[in-house]
Amino acid sequence: MASGFLTLISFFTRIPVGRKIMYSEENFKKSLSLYTLMGAVIGLILALIYMVFANIRITFVRGLVLTMAYVAVTGGIHLDGATDTSDGLFSGRTGDRVFEIMSDSHIGAFGVICLVMILLSQFVFFSYADMSACMMMPVVGRASLTASCYNKKYAKKTKGMGTLFVESMTLQVVAANMAILAALIIVLPNSAVLAAACFASLVSAVFISGWVEGRIGGMTGDTCGFVTEMTQIIFMILVLFLKG
Known part of the structure; x- marks a missing residue:
C-alpha cells in the first residue's frame, strides 16, 4: 500500500518521492483507496504556503502564489484534462471525432476559456478563503472524482492511462476515500461550512460525470481532470458563499 501511495504521488503530482518507484497495476489499484489522502498532501503544501503569507496586507499576492503553487505541485495534469475535455465536449461533434479533438495537442477556444x-x-478563492478551505480544495476534488468514477466504464475503445483508474473504482474504494474526506472535515475548523460545501461538490461531481457519460459513453483520463477541476470550482464558490 505504501509503495502504491508513492506511485500515486509520482503519477499525479510533481512531488519528488526520493527513490525510483516500480509501477505495478496491483499496487496502483490497491492504492486508489488513498487517492483522497494524496489530495491532502497537496492541501498540506498549500496550507503551509498560506501560513507564510497569512499576514500579508495584499491578499491577492497570497492568491497568486497559491495558484502558482497548485499548478506547480500538480504539474497541471488535471488542467490539461479539463481543457482537452472542454474542446471535445463543447465542439458540437459526436462519436469518435470528440475523442480525436480531445487527443489533439493543440488547445482550442473552449479549452482556453476553461483554463x-x-x-x-483559484486566484480569487486563494485570495479570500481561510487556510482550512485552501487545504480542502484539492482533497474535495480528488474525493469527488472517486465518487464520479464509481460504476462507470472507460469510454475510449483503446485503453489509456485512465482505464485502470476508472474501472477500479469499486464501492470499497469510494467508501475508503469518503472516510478520509470525512475525517479531515472533522478535525479542521469551520467543519459545518466545509461539510456542506463538500457534500454539494460530491453531488455535483456525480451529475457532471453522468452528463459526460451521456455524451461519450463513459469516462476517460481527460474527463477525470475535467470533473476534478469543475468540482473544485464549485467547492470554492460554495465555501465563499456560505462564509459570507
Whole structure:
C-alpha cells in the first residue's frame, strides 16, 4: 500500500518521492483507496504556503502564489484534462471525432476559456478563503472524482492511462476515500461550512460525470481532470458563499 501511495504521488503530482518507484497495476489499484489522502498532501503544501503569507496586507499576492503553487505541485495534469475535455465536449461533434479533438495537442477556444476560468477561480478563492478551505480544495476534488468514477466504464475503445483508474473504482474504494474526506472535515475548523460545501461538490461531481457519460459513453483520463477541476470550482464558490 505504501509503495502504491508513492506511485500515486509520482503519477499525479510533481512531488519528488526520493527513490525510483516500480509501477505495478496491483499496487496502483490497491492504492486508489488513498487517492483522497494524496489530495491532502497537496492541501498540506498549500496550507503551509498560506501560513507564510497569512499576514500579508495584499491578499491577492497570497492568491497568486497559491495558484502558482497548485499548478506547480500538480504539474497541471488535471488542467490539461479539463481543457482537452472542454474542446471535445463543447465542439458540437459526436462519436469518435470528440475523442480525436480531445487527443489533439493543440488547445482550442473552449479549452482556453476553461483554463482561464479555472485559474481565475483559484486566484480569487486563494485570495479570500481561510487556510482550512485552501487545504480542502484539492482533497474535495480528488474525493469527488472517486465518487464520479464509481460504476462507470472507460469510454475510449483503446485503453489509456485512465482505464485502470476508472474501472477500479469499486464501492470499497469510494467508501475508503469518503472516510478520509470525512475525517479531515472533522478535525479542521469551520467543519459545518466545509461539510456542506463538500457534500454539494460530491453531488455535483456525480451529475457532471453522468452528463459526460451521456455524451461519450463513459469516462476517460481527460474527463477525470475535467470533473476534478469543475468540482473544485464549485467547492470554492460554495465555501465563499456560505462564509459570507
